[in-house]
Amino acid sequence: MRLVEPWIKVEKFDGVKIMKKIERACRTCYRSEGNITEDSYKKLLNNCITRGHESVLEHEKITVRIYCDIGFYKDVTRHRFASFSIESTRYCSYNKDKYGNEIAFINPSAYIKDKEIYDTWVECMEEIEKKYMKLKELGATTDMCRLVLPHSTAAEVTMTANIREWKHILELRCSNKAHPSIRQILIPLLKLFQKEMPEIFANVEYDREFPEKDYAKLTIEEEL
Numbered sequence: 001m002r003l004v005e006p007w008i009k010v011e012k013f014d015g016v017k018i019m020k021k022i023e024r025a026c027r028t029c030y031r032s033e034g035n036i037t038e039d040s041y042k043k044l045l046n047n048c049i050t051r052g053h054e055s056v057l058e059h060e061k062i063t064v065r066i067y068c069d070i071g072f073y074k075d076v077t078r079h080r081f082a083s084f085s086i087e088s089t090r091y092c093s094y095n096k097d098k099y100g101n102e103i104a105f106i107n108p109s110a111y112i113k114d115k116e117i118y119d120t121w122v123e124c125m126e127e128i129e130k131k132y133m134k135l136k137e138l139g140a141t142t143d144m145c146r147l148v149l150p151h152s153t154a155a156e157v158t159m160t161a162n163i164r165e166w167k168h169i170l171e172l173r174c175s176n177k178a179h180p181s182i183r184q185i186l187i188p189l190l191k192l193f194q195k196e197m198p199e200i201f202a203n204v205e206y207d208r209e210f211p212e213k214d215y216a217k218l219t220i221e222e223e224l
Helices: 015-029 040-050 054-059 070-076 115-137 142-148 163-173 180-196
Strands: 002-004 007-011 061-069 082-086 104-106 154-162 217-221
Touching: 007 180, 015 040, 015 054, 015 180, 040 054, 054 154, 054 163, 061 070, 061 104, 061 163, 061 180, 070 082, 070 154, 070 163, 070 180, 104 154, 115 142, 154 163, 163 180, 180 217
Parallel strands: 002 104, 007 217
Antiparallel strands: 007 061, 061 154, 082 154
């Protein structure tokens, strides 16, 4: 059994370039392309968002790669206007060398602080791994074995969403009402977006009580 930490990788993007491309698309409506200046996108985007005219944000997208638990992607895939490619527990046999002959579980220490509860969780994961491997020894297919995998099982996810959908997702999933495993990963993403595209994301609230030391590691990658 292997305990692992969640992470998120973000495709390299230019926030200003994205916002300028959205501005140009938006100005088609008024044929006001001649009013574009170096920073005209700031006022235009502010006006669009203030008035609720957010459909223009759909012209641009960003892709991320996430290492998370099954519980994370079960919740996040409820968002309809996004695309997901997810590590399949039907085809990934964790008794193979490729996976180190073990099951990886996302470490919940960021939000399970009680030692007795945490230790009991660890014991449960160890037992699940033993039973998974036993099923494999008995000749069970990976389809069968996945039935015993818990929400804590680690999996990689590639996710793409347009800017409007990212704004919607982050508004919902970074609040203190979202599961902590989701906040742990998406709050760092929101903070990156707020830095790079403040005209769009600055007013999105998030759970400021969630400890920064427990944030998932975020990196920006040339390719995902």
